[in-house]
Amino acid sequence: MKLWQKVGSLVLRLFLALFTAGLVLYFSGYSPLTAYKAMIWGAISNWDGIALSLVQATPLIFTGLAVAFANNCGVFNIGAEGQLYLGAMAAAVIGAFIPPLPHFFHLFLALLGGAIFGGLWASIAAWLKVKAEANEVIITIMLNSIGILLCSYLANYVFKAPGPVAQTPEVHASAALNRIGTGTQLSTALLVGLGLIIIIWVVLYRTKLGYEVRIVGANPRAAATAGINVAGMTFVALFISGALAGLGGAGQVLGLHSRFIDGFSPGYGFDGIAVAILGGNSPIGVLFAALLFGLLRAGGMVLDRTTKIPVDFVLIIQAAIILFIAAPNILKFLKGGLKSARTNTKQ
Amino acid sequence: MEALRMKGIIKDFGSTRALDQADLVVKKGEIHSLLGENGAGKTTLMKILYGMYEPNQGEIFINGNKVVINSPKEAMNLGINMVFQHFMLIPNLSVTENIILGQEETKLGVLSYKEARKKVMQLSEQLGLKVRPDMRVADIPVGEKQRVEILKALYRGADLLILDEPTAVLTPQEVKELFKVLKALKENGKTIIIITHKLKETMAVADNVTVLRNGKTQGIIAASEATPEILAQMMVGRSVILEAVKEDVNKGRVLLETKDLTLGKKLKKINLQVQQGQILGIAGVEGNGQTELLETLLGLETATSGSIYLNNTDVTQKAVKERLKIGLGFIAEDRNDRGLVNGFSIWQNSVLGYQDRYQKNGILNMQKIYVASRQIVSNYQVKVENIFSKTSSLSGGNAQKLLVGRVFYHDPEVLIIAHPTRGVDVGAIEYLHNEILQLRKKGKAILLVSADLDEVRQLSDRIAVLYEGKIVMEGNTSDFTEEALGIYMAGGDLVNREVVLS
Numbered sequence: 044m045k046l047w048q049k050v051g052s053l054v055l056r057l058f059l060a061l062f063t064a065g066l067v068l069y070f071s072g073y074s075p076l077t078a079y080k081a082m083i084w085g086a087i088s089n090w091d092g093i094a095l096s097l098v099q100a101t102p103l104i105f106t107g108l109a110v111a112f113a114n115n116c117g118v119f120n121i122g123a124e125g126q127l128y129l130g131a132m133a134a135a136v137i138g139a140f141i142p143p144l145p146h147f148f149h150l151f152l153a154l155l156g157g158a159i160f161g162g163l164w165a166s167i168a169a170w171l172k173v174k175a176e177a178n179e180v181i182i183t184i185m186l187n188s189i190g191i192l193l194c195s196y197l198a199n200y201v202f203k204a205p206g207p208v209a210q211t212p213e214v215h216a217s218a219a220l221n222r223i224g225t226g227t228q229l230s231t232a233l234l235v236g237l238g239l240i241i242i243i244w245v246v247l248y249r250t251k252l253g254y255e256v257r258i259v260g261a262n263p264r265a266a267a268t269a270g271i272n273v274a275g276m277t278f279v280a281l282f283i284s285g286a287l288a289g290l291g292g293a294g295q296v297l298g299l300h301s302r303f304i305d306g307f308s309p310g311y312g313f314d315g316i317a318v319a320i321l322g323g324n325s326p327i328g329v330l331f332a333a334l335l336f337g338l339l340r341a342g343g344m345v346l347d348r349t350t351k352i353p354v355d356f357v358l359i360i361q362a363a364i365i366l367f368i369a370a371p372n373i374l375k376f377l378k379g380g381l382k383s384a385r386t387n388t389k390q
Numbered sequence: 391m392e393a394l395r396m397k398g399i400i401k402d403f404g405s406t407r408a409l410d411q412a413d414l415v416v417k418k419g420e421i422h423s424l425l426g427e428n429g430a431g432k433t434t435l436m437k438i439l440y441g442m443y444e445p446n447q448g449e450i451f452i453n454g455n456k457v458v459i460n461s462p463k464e465a466m467n468l469g470i471n472m473v474f475q476h477f478m479l480i481p482n483l484s485v486t487e488n489i490i491l492g493q494e495e496t497k498l499g500v501l502s503y504k505e506a507r508k509k510v511m512q513l514s515e516q517l518g519l520k521v522r523p524d525m526r527v528a529d530i531p532v533g534e535k536q537r538v539e540i541l542k543a544l545y546r547g548a549d550l551l552i553l554d555e556p557t558a559v560l561t562p563q564e565v566k567e568l569f570k571v572l573k574a575l576k577e578n579g580k581t582i583i584i585i586t587h588k589l590k591e592t593m594a595v596a597d598n599v600t601v602l603r604n605g606k607t608q609g610i611i612a613a614s615e616a617t618p619e620i621l622a623q624m625m626v627g628r629s630v631i632l633e634a635v636k637e638d639v640n641k642g643r644v645l646l647e648t649k650d651l652t653l654g655k656k657l658k659k660i661n662l663q664v665q666q667g668q669i670l671g672i673a674g675v676e677g678n679g680q681t682e683l684l685e686t687l688l689g690l691e692t693a694t695s696g697s698i699y700l701n702n703t704d705v706t707q708k709a710v711k712e713r714l715k716i717g718l719g720f721i722a723e724d725r726n727d728r729g730l731v732n733g734f735s736i737w738q739n740s741v742l743g744y745q746d747r748y749q750k751n752g753i754l755n756m757q758k759i760y761v762a763s764r765q766i767v768s769n770y771q772v773k774v775e776n777i778f779s780k781t782s783s784l785s786g787g788n789a790q791k792l793l794v795g796r797v798f799y800h801d802p803e804v805l806i807i808a809h810p811t812r813g814v815d816v817g818a819i820e821y822l823h824n825e826i827l828q829l830r831k832k833g834k835a836i837l838l839v840s841a842d843l844d845e846v847r848q849l850s851d852r853i854a855v856l857y858e859g860k861i862v863m864e865g866n867t868s869d870f871t872e873e874a875l876g877i878y879m880a881g882g883d884l885v886n887r888e889v890v891l892s
Contacts, residue, residue, distance in 0.1 A: 249756070251749040258742060261731045267690055268720065268728040269743035270711030 053368075060363040067359050068352070078352050085345025086338045094227035095344065098299070100337025101229075102127070102308070104236035105291025106315025107322060107329040108243055109161075109284045114324045115247060116280030117260035122168060122183025123288040124312025125190030130161035130289020131296045132194045135303035136202055138214030138296065149217040154235070154293050161289015162282040164190055169281035173274040179281070187312070198305045209305035220298035230298025237330075239287065244326040256280050288312060317361060321368050336361065392454060393418040393550055393581040394439070399448035401434055401605075408434045409445070410605040416550075416598075418453075421572055421582045423596035423613070425589075427625055427815035428786055431605040432585045436552050440472045441465040452550075471548035473539045475555045481528035485521050486510050489542045513544060518574045532675075533564035537571065550581045557591055561675055562843060562876035569595045587625075587816075589618040589632070590844070601625055626817045634823040634848060637831060641851075642666030645835035646804045648687075650696035656682040658860045659696065664804070664835040669826070671850030671867070672839040675879050679859035680839050681723065684808050687837070688720050689713050700804060714743055719802025721794055723809045723839070729793045730781045737763035737777040739792060744800045762799065770795030771821065787818035794822060798829065805829060808839045823849060843875060857881045 065075030086092045106123045113120035120126075134157035143149065168186060171177040195209065204212040220230045247253035259266040259276040267273050291311060296303055318336055322328025343357030394416040401409040409431045416422045426432045437443045439450065441459040450457055452468050459465050462472075479488050490506045507523050514521050519537045527535060536556065543551055553572075557565045572582055572595055586592055592599055593613055601608040601624040608624045622630040644663045651660040657679050664670045674680060685691040687698060689710040697706040700716045714720070720743075722728035730739050740763035741748050748759045763777040772791045774784065781789060794810060810826065811819040826849060830836060840846050846853060847867060854864040855878040863878045877883070 249754055250752050251745050251754055252752060254738070254745055254754060258731055258734070258738075261733050264728045265722075265731050265742065267710065268688065268722055269745075270709070270714045272709070272711070 056367040057364065060367040061360065063367070064356070064360040064363040067363075068356055073352050073356075077350060078346060078356060081346050081350050081352075082339070082342030082357075085349065086342040090224075091227070092341060092345065094224070094229045096334070096338040096341040097233055098228045098337070099340040100333045101233045101236055101298075102291045102295055102311040103314055103318050103333035103336050104233075104240065104330060105294060106288050106311050107318030107333045108236075108239060108315075108326060109287035109291070109312075110315045110319035111322060111324040111326065111329050112243060112247070112256075112287060113280050113284035114319055115253075115260050116256045116276060117263065118169075118172075118277055118280055118284070119180050120165065120168075120183055120281060120284045120288075121180055121316065122165060122186045122190075122312070123284070123291075123315045124308065124310065125183070125187035126161040126164045126285040126288035127292035127295075127308055127312045128190050128194040129164040129292070130157035130286075131292030131307065132197055132202075132211075132303050133157050133160035133289070134218075134293030134296045135211045135214060136197075138218035139212040139302065140202070141215075141218075143215045143217040146217045149215065150220065150297065153214070153218045153297055154290060157289045157293025157296075158286035159289070161292065162286035164289070165281045165285025166278065169278045172281075173277060191306075194303070195305050198303055202303070204302065211303040213301050214297060218297060219301060220294065222298075228299055230294070232294030232298035235290070235294060236333075239290070240326045240330050243287070247326065252279070288315070291315075314361075317365050320365065335364075391418045392416070392451070393420075394583075395449075395451040395454075396435065396439065397449045397451070399435060399438060399450075400446045401431075401438060401443060402446050408605050409438075411607075412448075412602060412605060413607045414600050415610065416581060416583060418581055419576060419579050420597040421576055421584065421595055423592040423599045424583055424585045424602065425587065425592050425599050425621060425625060426602035427587055428813050429815075430602040430625070432587075432602055433554060434605075435602070436472060436554065436583065436585055439465065440470060440552065466546055466548070469547060469549035470552070471543035471546055471550070472552040473536070473543055473554065473556065475558060477535050477539055479527045479535060479538060479542075481526070483527060484523065485525050485527060485530070485534075485538050486523040488527055488538055489523075489545050491542070493546055510541065510545065513541060517544070517571065517578060519544075519571055532559050533561075533567060536560070536564075536568065540571065540575075544575075544580075548580070550583070551575070553582065553584045555585055555587075557586070557588065559676070561879050562872055563880060565591070589621050592616075592621065593618065603627060622816050626815065628817070630816055630820050632816075632820070634820070634827055636827060636849070639667040639831050639833075641668050642833055645701050646687075646806075646837060647699040648696065649699075651683075651686065651693055651698060652695045653682050653686050653691055653859075654694055656859050657686060657693075658858075660861055662837070662854060662861070664837050666833040666835050667830055668852065669830050669836040669838055669850045671846035671853045672837065672856050673843060673846045673853050673875055673879060674856035676841050678856050680808070680856060682859070683856065684720075684723060684806060684839060687806055688718070714802075715746075717803035719797040719800065719805045721797050721805070721807045721810060723812075725789050725793045730789060732782040733780065735778050735780055736767065736772070736774055736784075736792065739781050740766050740777070740796055740799075742796065744796075747800070766792065766795040766799045769799065770825070785815075786813040787815045790814050790822065791818060794825065798825060803834060805834055805836045806839075807836060809841060810838070811840075811842065811845060843872065843879075847872070847875070855879055 068075045068078055086096045106127060109123045110120055134153040137153040137156040164186060168179050168182040171182050172179045198211055199209045202211045204210055220232050223229045223231060255271045256276055259271060259273050263273050295307060300307060314336060318329055318332040322332035339357050339360055343354045346352050347354040392415060396414040399409050399412045412431060412435055424432045434443065438445050441461045441464050450459060457468060486507045489510050495502050495506060510523050519541055521534055521537050521541060556568060560568060575582060593616060596613045598610060598612055599616055600610045603625060618632055622632060642665055644665050646664040648660050648662045652658055662670065672680060686693050689708060693706055697704055700713060700718055703716060705713050726732060737759055741759050748755050760777065767774055767777060770791045772788050772795060810822050838849055850867050853867050853870055854861045
């Protein structure tokens with residue numbers, strides 16, 4: 044398929060998804076037009092809305108990249124949420140408990156800590172997969188609960204800041220990611236994310252490591268035949284994936300909350316799965332998908348403030364988008380009915 | 391009298407035209423060979439006759455009457471039956487049960503097994519189709535399974551029998567047996583169509599041959615008037631040199647050697663030596679340890695005992711990567727499985743296994759890869775739009791050329807080549823055989839594994855026969871007659887059969 048055909052088909056699918064979600068809203072007794080207008084107007088018409096969209100998109104860039112990277116190696120990492128928490132906790136502890144250091148150095152340490160702990164958390168799944176042939180989907184999903192609760196314990200007891208809230212002390216200024224502009228919550232975590240999009244693109248498409256990762260993902264038997272260490276690649280890919288998710292958590296801590304707050308993520312790790320699928324597991328695709336989801340989330344917040352339409356509508360839109368994107372034959376199906384879709388799958 | 395006439399058959403799959411005005415006329419009581427390369431449309435045409443596909447256009451006449459066949463059941467009612475390449479038998483049932491399946495005769499709801507068995511035996515004796523009616527299908531050899539399939543078809547009252555590549559899984563002896571059976575069936579008035587791409591077999595058994603190319607009927611010719619050259623030309627559309635010329639080459643050092651190589655119960659004390667400038671062919675019926683031998687030599691499996699030497703280095707415990715580095719080139723037996731990565735482009739597949747040579751500090755040198763890929767494509771005549779297209783868009787022959795080209799281009803000293811021409815058309819076979827012989831001339835040591843006995847005999851200097859994981863015989867190619875090879879492949883020995891080897 045030519046590029047413009049791909050883009051065209053994508054845009055068409057998005058519109059169909061929005062239309063479908065609109066129908067649901069319509070039959071629930073609300074006006075879809077009002078809803079979309081409020082969302083879009085709120086999310087992109089002014090600097091505040093755009094900033095809000097970008098703030099919402101930032102963690103999704105990281106988790107989307109994380110899931111996409113593992114997918115490129117044929118490993119389904121559902122554990123980005125847990126890895127995000129571990130990374131956030133590591134960054135919070137390094138940022139708050141190590142005395143102030145030169146700014147970039149402290150920040151670098153905190154980010155590195157976030158990446159390493161996220162990566163190590165994912166490596167548990169990799170280790171069990173390689174050594175015990177455990178299914179990574181089951182393991183990563185279990186590790187989510189363990190990781191989130193472990194961090195909750197740490198925030199409630201070990202690293203708890205004085206006061207009633209389960210959170211760690213504020214990180215030192217030398218470890219913080221600066222805000223972009225004034226009066227917004229937007230931080231340079233976004234720039235780190237954009238940088239990672241480029242880096243991961245280069246890694247995947249221009250390095251030997253990325254080449255081998257992708258070969259393993261596409262055909263592990265051919266990879267083994269070509270002398271690639273399949274188990275080793277699985278390990279590396281899951282570590283990098285976990286590190287990316289961990290960096291996402293670190294970015295939230297160092298750029299937005301200035302500390303680890305118990306239960307701070309509304310499911311960024313899980314949305315990362317949708318973002319990766321929507322973005323076709325490519326870094327550039329992930330960027331656009333994360334921006335779209337950020338926009339929807341921001342729009343949902345505006346919707347909540349300005350109309351009576353329940354914010355859950357955003358979830359319906361997300362679900363519809365995933366459905367329309369994840370089912371590649373759906374356009375053919377709608378065009379020619381079930382029969383032609385079937386013949387086309389046969390080919 | 392005509393048993394079958396198919397006229398102007400057109401069949402499209404999506405935008406590709408599989409059959410384009412194909413015609414087929416089969417006389418009653420003849421063996422008719424439907425000959426063509428892979429993808430010529432032979433099986434498609436027969437599946438239309440068997441009611442599995444609906445043609446876009448065209449007419450079918452059975453015994454002179456125009457018919458429309460919508461399902462295999464309707465085909466069977468018209469006396470047409472098809473035996474597929476992959477047998478459709480139920481392993482856990484007995485031979486008799488398999489044959490009567492779907493045609494069971496009952497008395498008050500109780501299966502009259504004895505009568506059925508008697509009927510099967512009668513049919514079997516009458517036509518010389520030897521089967522053991524009470525054996526479990528899982529326990530009988532391939533040749534017998536095929537006879538069961540044929541009996542099953544006849545039991546259903548087939549007058550017109552279609553056999554799809556019936557010799558693909560048989561030893562030479564079994565092929566002979568099969569041909570005897572087919573001739574007996576012919577004498578009993580049955581009409582037989584065999585789908586094949588093998589010229590020799592066509593010549594041996596058929597009365598008439600219809601050649602298909604690119605979905606079009608190229609012509610019909612009496613087998614008595616045909617030669618392999620004529621048939622090959624009709625299949626490919628140009629003249630083809632069928633037998634590669636093997637020059638004498640000086641042999642050098644031993645580059646690949648195994649000593650008592652054992653892998654569990656799959657390989658038993660294999661001792662092989664391959665010299666520079668030598669091709670050692672491994673003959674054997676599939677499933678006798680070929681895959682295990684290949685995987686152990688490459689390093690995907692680690693030998694239980696014994697050792698492997700590559701260029702005098704003991705590599706028994708070494709990883710695949712290290713063996714490739716020492717100069718091993720490996721052409722996998724199934725290009726779509728271990729060979730090529732099909733979602734990926736030509737250039738990505740061009741360097742697989744050699745990516746270390748195209749990087750510096752972990753960064754790929756794209757220009758170098760593109761150059762190599764373009765050279766492989768042009769040197770090895772891979773027909774592609776450009777190196778950025780996906781390998782899944784390649785035909786079988788072109789995909790094989792890419793796989794072979796990738797390995798040959800990177801200049802290995804020792805080559806392990808498995809089934810180099812499987813699923814490849816006659817023209818590409820000619821080309822690939824010549825390329826392999828070129829490497830032999832350059833002094834490479836080559837181990838060739840192939841299910842195609844003619845290929846092994848044509849290319850190899852020496853032949854080793856693999857049977858149940860053991861090398862049961864090894865010798866110079868000229869020492870083996872085709873028949874002797876067949877006996878060894880089936881696990882027999884020549885002493886008992888009074889055939890003397892020089």
